[in-house]
Every structure is written in C-alpha cells, then in structure tokens.
Amino acid sequence: MFAFIVRRLFMLPLVFFGVTLFIVLLMQVLSPFQRAASYAQTENQARNLDAIIERYGLNDPWYMQYGRWLRQVSQGNLGYSRTSSEPVLTTLRKRFPPTAELAIFAFFPIIGVGIWLGTAAALNRDTLIDQATRVLAIVGWSLPTFVLGIWLLVIFYGGFGILEPGRVSTDFLIEIARGGFKNYTGLLTIDSLLNGRLDIFWDAFKHLILPVITLATVSSAQIMRVMRSSLLDALGQDYVRTARAKGLAERTVNRKHARRNGLIPVITLAGFTLIGLINGVIITETIFNFPGLGQWSAQAAVNLDYAAVLGFAVFTAVIVVIGNLIVDILYGVIDPRIRYD
Amino acid sequence: MKKYLLLFLGLVLGTFGLAQSGSDTFVHQTLAGGPVSLDPVRAYDTASGHVIENVYETLYTYDGESIDQFAPALATDYSVSDDGLVYTFTLRENVPFHSGNIMSCKDVEYSYEYGFVNANPEGANVYLMGDQLLGQHDVDGSDAAAYQETVSFETIASSIECPDGPDGLTVQINLQAPDPAFLAIQAYTAFSVIDSEFAKANGMWDGTEETWADWVGRDVTQEFLHNNTSGTGAYQVVEWTDQQTILSAFEDYWGGAPAIQNVVIQYVEEQSSRILALQQGDADRVIINDRASLVQVEGSPGVSILENPEWGATCVSPAFFNFDINLENNEDVGCGELGCGVPADFFADVNVRRGFAHLFDQQGFIDQLYDGQGRLITMGQPTSFLGYNENVDVRTLDLEQAEQYFREAFGGEVWEQGFEFTALYNGSNTIRQTALEIIAENAAFLNPNFKINVRSLPWADYLARTGEQKAPMFALGWCADYADPKNFIDTFYSNSGFYSARTAIDLPEMQERIDEANSITDPLEREFLYKEIGNLHYDLAPMVILPESAPFMTVREEVQGIYRNPMMSGQFLFKDISKN
Numbered sequence: 059m060f061a062f063i064v065r066r067l068f069m070l071p072l073v074f075f076g077v078t079l080f081i082v083l084l085m086q087v088l089s090p091f092q093r094a095a096s097y098a099q100t101e102n103q104a105r106n107l108d109a110i111i112e113r114y115g116l117n118d119p120w121y122m123q124y125g126r127w128l129r130q131v132s133q134g135n136l137g138y139s140r141t142s143s144e145p146v147l148t149t150l151r152k153r154f155p156p157t158a159e160l161a162i163f164a165f166f167p168i169i170g171v172g173i174w175l176g177t178a179a180a181l182n183r184d185t186l187i188d189q190a191t192r193v194l195a196i197v198g199w200s201l202p203t204f205v206l207g208i209w210l211l212v213i214f215y216g217g218f219g220i221l222e223p224g225r226v227s228t229d230f231l232i233e234i235a236r237g238g239f240k241n242y243t244g245l246l247t248i249d250s251l252l253n254g255r256l257d258i259f260w261d262a263f264k265h266l267i268l269p270v271i272t273l274a275t276v277s278s279a280q281i282m283r284v285m286r287s288s289l290l291d292a293l294g295q296d297y298v299r300t301a302r303a304k305g306l307a308e309r310t311v312n313r314k315h316a317r318r319n320g321l322i323p324v325i326t327l328a329g330f331t332l333i334g335l336i337n338g339v340i341i342t343e344t345i346f347n348f349p350g351l352g353q354w355s356a357q358a359a360v361n362l363d364y365a366a367v368l369g370f371a372v373f374t375a376v377i378v379v380i381g382n383l384i385v386d387i388l389y390g391v392i393d394p395r396i397r398y399d
Numbered sequence: 400m401k402k403y404l405l406l407f408l409g410l411v412l413g414t415f416g417l418a419q420s421g422s423d424t425f426v427h428q429t430l431a432g433g434p435v436s437l438d439p440v441r442a443y444d445t446a447s448g449h450v451i452e453n454v455y456e457t458l459y460t461y462d463g464e465s466i467d468q469f470a471p472a473l474a475t476d477y478s479v480s481d482d483g484l485v486y487t488f489t490l491r492e493n494v495p496f497h498s499g500n501i502m503s504c505k506d507v508e509y510s511y512e513y514g515f516v517n518a519n520p521e522g523a524n525v526y527l528m529g530d531q532l533l534g535q536h537d538v539d540g541s542d543a544a545a546y547q548e549t550v551s552f553e554t555i556a557s558s559i560e561c562p563d564g565p566d567g568l569t570v571q572i573n574l575q576a577p578d579p580a581f582l583a584i585q586a587y588t589a590f591s592v593i594d595s596e597f598a599k600a601n602g603m604w605d606g607t608e609e610t611w612a613d614w615v616g617r618d619v620t621q622e623f624l625h626n627n628t629s630g631t632g633a634y635q636v637v638e639w640t641d642q643q644t645i646l647s648a649f650e651d652y653w654g655g656a657p658a659i660q661n662v663v664i665q666y667v668e669e670q671s672s673r674i675l676a677l678q679q680g681d682a683d684r685v686i687i688n689d690r691a692s693l694v695q696v697e698g699s700p701g702v703s704i705l706e707n708p709e710w711g712a713t714c715v716s717p718a719f720f721n722f723d724i725n726l727e728n729n730e731d732v733g734c735g736e737l738g739c740g741v742p743a744d745f746f747a748d749v750n751v752r753r754g755f756a757h758l759f760d761q762q763g764f765i766d767q768l769y770d771g772q773g774r775l776i777t778m779g780q781p782t783s784f785l786g787y788n789e790n791v792d793v794r795t796l797d798l799e800q801a802e803q804y805f806r807e808a809f810g811g812e813v814w815e816q817g818f819e820f821t822a823l824y825n826g827s828n829t830i831r832q833t834a835l836e837i838i839a840e841n842a843a844f845l846n847p848n849f850k851i852n853v854r855s856l857p858w859a860d861y862l863a864r865t866g867e868q869k870a871p872m873f874a875l876g877w878c879a880d881y882a883d884p885k886n887f888i889d890t891f892y893s894n895s896g897f898y899s900a901r902t903a904i905d906l907p908e909m910q911e912r913i914d915e916a917n918s919i920t921d922p923l924e925r926e927f928l929y930k931e932i933g934n935l936h937y938d939l940a941p942m943v944i945l946p947e948s949a950p951f952m953t954v955r956e957e958v959q960g961i962y963r964n965p966m967m968s969g970q971f972l973f974k975d976i977s978k979n
Contacts, residue, residue, distance in 0.1 A: 098862060101897070103444065143641060144641075228424060
C-alpha cells in the first residue's frame with residue numbers, strides 16, 4: 059500500500075508540468091498584443107499596450123516566460139494576480155477556506171440525500187417512491203444551477219428578505235475586518251464557534267443555506283441515480299439471496315450486505331464530487347456572491363490573468379491527484395478484494 | 400425530530416433582522432473587479448479611484464457637481480504667474496494624516512516627485528502631467544533607461560518646490576508650458592497627497608536623488624503603498640479585498656468627522672443580486688448596468704431612482720471609421736476592393752462617411768436603447784465641457800441624403816458596385832452592437848449591395864484588432880481623465896491622439912485648430928476653436944457619435960446629500976452624505 063501511495067504521488071510533478079505547460083502553450087496562441095490588452099479594462103487604460111508588453115515580457119519566447127514562472131514557483135511565488143490585485147498564493151489562501159466551507163457543507167447533504175433517495179428507490183423498485191425519486195433526480199440534474207440559484211434568491215431573499223447572498227452580514231463583516239475576531243481555520247462557521255460567537259456562526263450558516271441547496275439539488279441527483287442502480291445490482295447477487303435464505307432480517311440484508319457493495323461506485327462519484335466542489339463552483343459562487351475559488355478562477359480566465367490561471371491549475375492538479383488517491387485508498391477499505399501493492 | 404427542525408428554523412429566521420445596513424453604515428454594491436491598487440501613482444481605474452478619492456485628497460478638488468469650478472481642499476488658495484508657468488498654493492494648516500503626521504509642503508513635494516520618479520506606465524502621472532512639468536510624456540517607466548536619459552531628477556525636483564521650507568505651507572509648481580487644464584488635472588487622484596513620512600518609514604522611495612533610479616518603472620503593486628494608506632481624507636481603509644473594501648470614518652478629519660461611520664463597497668458580479676440587495680435595504684446604492692434594467696426597481700418601496708436633466712456624462716462613445724484599413728490577413732474587409740469588400744481608403748472619402756452618418760437613426764436609438772431618456776451629441780466631447788457646440792446639427796437617419804452621398808463617393812463606384820465589410824464591437828456591449836446593427840440594416844435597405852456584417856470580439860482581441868488598424872468600422876469610447884476638452888478632442892480627432900493609431904485619422908483643417916487650441920490658455924479663444932471643431936465634425940463626419948444615455952443613480956431613500964459629479968469615480972464623496 060505504501061508503495062502504491064508513493065507511486066501515485068510521483069504523478070504529481072508530471073501532472074504539474076503537463077498542465078502548466080499546456081496552459082502556457084495555449085496562451086501563446088494569443089499574440090502579445092492580445093495578452094497585453096487583457097491588462098487594460100477600459101479604452102483609457104489601453105493607451106500604453108506597448109509598454110505593458112515590454113514590462114511583463116509578453117514578447118519573450120514561450121520557454122523564457124515559462125522558465126521565469128518556474129523560477130518564481132521554485133521560490134514559493136506563484137506570481138501576481140491582476141484579478142485579485144495580490145499575489146496568487148495569497149488569493150488561494152484566502153479563497154480556499156470559503157470554498158472548502160461550502161464544499162463541506164454541501165458534500166454531506168449531497169451524499170446523504172443521494173444515498174438515502176437512491177436506497178429508497180432501489181428498495182421500493184417500481185413503486186411510487188421509486189418513480190417519484192427518479193423524476194426528482196431527473197429534474198434536479200436537468201435544472202441549470204444558475205436558474206435554480208436565482209429562483210431561490212428571488213423567492214427567499216427577494217420575497218421574504220431572508221438568506222441573503224454573500225458570506226456574512228455587513229455588520230459582522232465590518233466587525234471581523236476591524237479585528238477582535240481570530241481566524242483559526244478560515245472557515246467562518248468553525249472560527250465563529252472557536253471565538254465563542256454563536257451569532258456569527260448562525261449568520262454564516264444562514265448564508266450557506268441557499269448555495270448548499272443549489273449545489274445539493276443538482277449533485278445529489280447524480281449520486282441518487284448511481285446508488286439506485288448499483289444497489290439494484292447488488293440486491294440481485296447470489297450472496298444477498300443466500301443471506302435471505304439464512305433468515306437474516308431484510309433490514310440487515312439491505313444495510314449490511316447489499317448497500318455496502320452498492321456504495322463502491324458511489325464512493326468514486328463522491329470523490330469526484332468533492333474534488334469538483336473544492337475546485338470551486340463558479341456559477342453558485344457568482345450567483346450568491348460567495349468569495350470562493352470558482353468565482354476568482356472564472357474571472358481570472360476571462361481576464362487572461364496568466365499567473366492566476368497557472369496558479370489555479372497547480373492547485374487543481376494537487377487536489378485532483380490527492381483526491382483520486384484518497385478515493386482509491388477508500389476503495390481498498392470498503393472492498394477487501396481490492397489490494398494495492 | 401420535528402422540534403429540532405422548528406428550533407433550527409426559528410434560529411435561522413430569528414437572526415435575519417441583522418441583514419439591513421444600519422444608519423451609520425453605507426453599503427455600495429458595484430460591478431465585480433475591485434481596485435487595482437491603492438497607490439495613487441499606479442491606480443488608473445474607476446474602482447481604485449473610488450477608494451482613493453475618499454481616502455486621499457488633492458490640493459483643489461471639484462466643487463460639488465461642477466466640473467469646471469474647483470474648491471479648496473488641501474490648499475486654501477492659489478495664484479498663477481502672469482505667464483501661466485508658476486502655480487503657488489497655500490496649504491491648509493494643521494491637516495492630519497491618518498497616521499497622525501501633519502501635512503506640509505514636503506508631503507506635496509514628495510507625492511508629485513514620487514509620481515514622476517516611478518513614472519508608472521499603467522498610472523497617469525506622466526501621461527497627464529508629463530508635458531507640463533517634465534517637458535515630455537512619450538517616455539515613461541516602462542523603459543527605465545530611456546526615461547532617465549530623457550528626464551533628469553533635477554527636472555523632476557525643480558517642477559515642485561517648497562519656498563518656505565519642507566515644513567512650510569507654500570507649494571510652488573513650475574510648468575514648462577502654460578496649461579489651462581492644470582487645475583483640472585491636479586484634481587485627478589494620481590496627484591493625491593501622500594503622507595511622506597509614513598511612506599518613507601515603510602520602505603517606499605526615500606525622496607532622494609541617490610535612490611530615484613531604483614524606483615523608475617518599479618512595480619509598485621509589490622510595495623507598501625499598494626495596500627496601505629495614510630491620506631488626509633475623511634475615511635481610512637480598514638480592509639481591501641477583491642470582494643469588498645471597508646472604510647471607516649477618520650474622526651480627526653480636518654473638515655469634521657463624517658456622518659457615515661462605515662462604508663462598505665462590495666464588488667458583486669451578478670446584477671440580480673445587487674438589485675435584490677437594494678430592494679431589501681442591504682445595499683444603499685447599487686450600480687445598474689443599463690436603463691432597461693431600471694424597470695426591475697421602479698416602484699420598489701424605499702428605492703429612489705435619481706435623475707436630473709442637467710446631469711451630463713463624461714464618456715463619449717462613437718462608431719469610428721478607419722481611414723486607412725490594414726488589409727493584411729484581414730477577414731473583415733472581404734476581398735479588399737469595392738463590390739466584394741472594401742479598399743483600405745474606403746472611409747477616407749468624406750462622402751462615404753457622410754453617407755454612413757445618415758444611416759444611423761439617432762432618436763430611434765435613444766427610444767429603443769434608452770427608453771427615450773437620452774441626448775444627441777453633436778461632437779466628440781461631453782456636453783458640459785468647454786467648447787461643446789450645441790448649435791451644430793447632428794447627422795441622423797436620412798436615406799435620401801445617404802443615397803446622395805453614396806452616389807458621389809468614389810466617383811459613383813460605391814453605389815454601383817456596393818461594398819462588404821465587418822463592423823466590430825466588444826464582448827456583450829449591446830449598446831454598441833445595436834448601433835452598428837442599425838447602420839447595417841439601413842445600409843442594406845438603401846442598397847442591397849451594401850453589406851455590413853456585425854461581429855463581437857472579446858475585449859482583449861478587440862483592442863488587439865483595432866490596435867492593428869484592421870477594424871474597418873468599430874465602436875469604442877473614451878471617458879474623461881480630467882475636465883478639459885483637450886482630453887477628448889486630442890483623443891478623437893488629433894493625428895497623434897489615442898485613436899489615430901486605430902483610425903489613421905488625419906484631417907488638416909481639424910488638426911490646425913487642435914494645435915492652436917493646445918497652445919493657448921485663454922478660455923474664450925479656446926472655446927471658439929473647439930466650437931469650430933464641432934462645425935468641422937458635422938462637415939467632415941469623421942465618426943458617428945452615439946447618443947448618451949441620461950445618467951441615473953439607484954439609491955435607498957434614507958440616503959441624504961447625494962449629488963453627482965461625473966468626474967469623480969464614485970460620483971460623490973462619502974463624507975458628504977448621511978442616512979436617516
């Protein structure tokens with residue numbers, strides 16, 4: 059197992075170079091003028107594009123630009139993000155905790171609801187429960203995130219004046235900015251509890267409700283479908299028939315035998331879902347003005363913010379490699395047939 | 400289970416009352432994209448300017464809503480020598496910086512010198528005042544060696560002096576050539592007064608000749624003043640991120656502590672979120688992209704839409720003609736000849752340009768895009784600027800006239816053979832798109848051989864394409880850096896202005912007047928010359944100026960004291976408002 063983990067971790071530098079080189083080469087498709095123009099947001103700012111090309115070395119050969127960036131990275135500097143007007147590493151450090159917080163709070167309902175509904179559908183196959191659950195899944199999966207998000211915002215925030223977008227209310231925002239609130243983890247819900255501030259905890263929690271519902275509606279549909287089909291498959295296996303024949307209670311058969319095996323594909327999907335959440339959910343973060351990685355990375359891409367795009371690519375590569383490794387290890391835990399050398 | 404659910408819901412709903420912004424807090428939600436820098440010598444964008452103009456101050460500033468009257472700020476008085484070359488300012492006494500230091504001449508001297516020492520190519524100091532104080536503006540910090548060859552430290556140092564000593568209250572600014580726009584330019588945030596002791600103590604340029612070379616062209620976004628401030632303004636920066644900027648009132652402000660204690664400027668991408676926040680009272684002012692979206696807030700309780708027919712805009716958006724199109728590898732010009740495309744000098748023919756001007760329905764555009772709330776613009780500068788000629792006709796849709804001009808163009812060849820090209824606009828700019836489409840449709844209606852395709856390009860591509868002079872016709876614009884016609888007339892009409900690189904414009908009759916207006920200071924004479932340029936604009940039709948939308952602001956009713964100065968990045972200063 060240890061050797062397996064080490065082998066997988068060796069992939070990290072390969073993925074790092076592969077992804078970043080690809081992005082650098084892709085950027086070269088744009089002329090230096092086009093890349094310089096991204097520094098100018100208005101016509102007035104566009105008066106000096108030649109100087110910008112010179113200043114940022116946009117005319118240099120691609121390998122020089124890449125080498126310059128690699129040298130910076132080796133010194134722990136991922137460059138400067140024009141989108142956030144600060145170093146890329148600083149932005150990643152600031153924006154990762156909100157994304158992680160949203161991901162964690164969304165992950166459990168996604169998995170919980172997905173597994174629960176999928177199990178209910180499989181155990182009540184071809185009944186009303188099954189049909190209703192499957193329709194729910196199709197609707198959830200088909201619903202565009204931005205449509206659902208805006209609907210929820212209009213209904214709850216616009217209609218009832220509750221659950222406003224953002225991460226925290228203005229008064230708490232000011233209070234936190236002024237000091238007197240210690241950031242331990244960057245996760246506002248956790249930090250507020252650690253600071254003994256239940257009021258900030260509830261405020262931060264409320265701000266998570268609508269984004270979490272938006273994410274859970276779409277993503278749990280997928281989990282539910284996979285859970286249903288894999289559990290149905292497991293329920294049809296010989297060992298389940300044997301367990302029933304031995305006189306075990308139906309509940310025990312379903313939970314202890316069938317569902318455990320039915321969870322294997324769900325684990326894979328759950329892993330990818332979590333990786334996707336941690337990389338930032340662009341639309342949800344934009345609609346709800348949640349200051350996460352997705353919002354920043356999308357703007358950086360639109361702005362042709364070279365350093366930010368590369369920095370985010372590095373971050374994503376690390377998350378994906380480590381995330382996949384964890385999923386594979388969990389496989390081995392859940393399924394004793396799977397062993398890694 | 401049910402009781403826990405009820406408890407949870409109760410806790411959630413019970414705390415929603417915290418949402419609305421309090422009477423001592425002003426929340427402003429604007430478009431996504433926060434400040435580029437809080438260092439005045441680097442900032443040249445609206446978001447940065449919005450913060451800087453509330454945290455720092457200049458010697459003189461705009462007087463209320465006026466763009467050509469200036470009120471004392473850090474200076475209480477000034478005089479100008481007879482030759483217009485020496486401005487002497489008397490500084491206000493006992494003005495504290497946020498750090499506690501007291502402002503004196505040395506801070507003004509440092510601020511101006513720092514701007515010219517750094518000569519930031521992405522800032523505005525050299526661009527706006529290089530000619531006047533250094534004798535040049537073509538070279539900046541992007542080429543440090545060339546800049547130091549062209550501009551000596553002595554030149555920089557001699558441009559601003561403290562006749563009564565560094566701690567005195569007299570500042571003398573020495574121009575190399577008179578400039579009637581000087582007072583307007585110095586009101587720009589680039590010329591804000593920085594706390595020199597605070598800056599030096601925190602690793603910024605030490606103010607000496609020995610180290611100036613190290614700072615020429617330096618990337619100041621990596622330096623202390625990029626995100627640390629000590630100004631004299633009514634507000635201090637508490638926090639700045641790309642999500643929000645939080646300001647708090649400076650209790651020792653020389654003009655008296657402001658009524659609004661906290662200001663939160665939030666950068667929110669999604670307009671529907673901004674509108675909901677305004678309606679719910681979580682935001683006191685929001686930016687709404689266009690008039691068409693106003694219908695979403697009209698009639699909302701507690702929301703005011705502020706409009707005033709006297710309000711003018713300081714941005715002008717024309718559809719430009721390219722007088723010398725770059726045909727090389729250019730898919731927007733068809734075959735590069737009449738009939739199946741356009742030749743390079745297509746728009747060099749004045750009859751072509753006049754014809755096109757008569758294809759654009761000015762009033763129809765206002766009715767369709769601005770809900771009838773707009774104004775025709777007669778020439779390429781804001782209506783409130785000196786020399787704007789309101790008596791000039793505006794060429795508008797007139798198919799008979801258009802046909803007459805097209806029949807004369809290129810000896811009749813244009814009408815006979817027709818043409819085909821692609822007009823460009825940027826991204827999702829529906830205003831520019833609609834303008835070009837109106838022209839295209841009317842052209843096709845007039846003569847089926849007149850084919851104009853309309854295409855959008857992402858911003859970066861758009862700037863690149865127009866910069867390469869490949870766009871036959873394109874819609875772009877300009878917003879005022881300072882309140883003087885020179886900022887627009889040179890930009891649009893001069894053969895060495897910003898747009899000349901994109902349009903190859905070179906109209907001798909206009910150029911003569913532009914050069915003359917730039918060489919004199921008498922406002923009446925300048926006004927006469929600019930008005931003549933307005934007449935020439937009608938005659939020569941170098942571009943089609945799109946109508947301007949009547950400006951508006953969407954705010955909560957509780958906010959008092961709002962005014963609108965289009966030269967300010969935020970249109971008003973937070974220190975001047977209050978809330979019920």
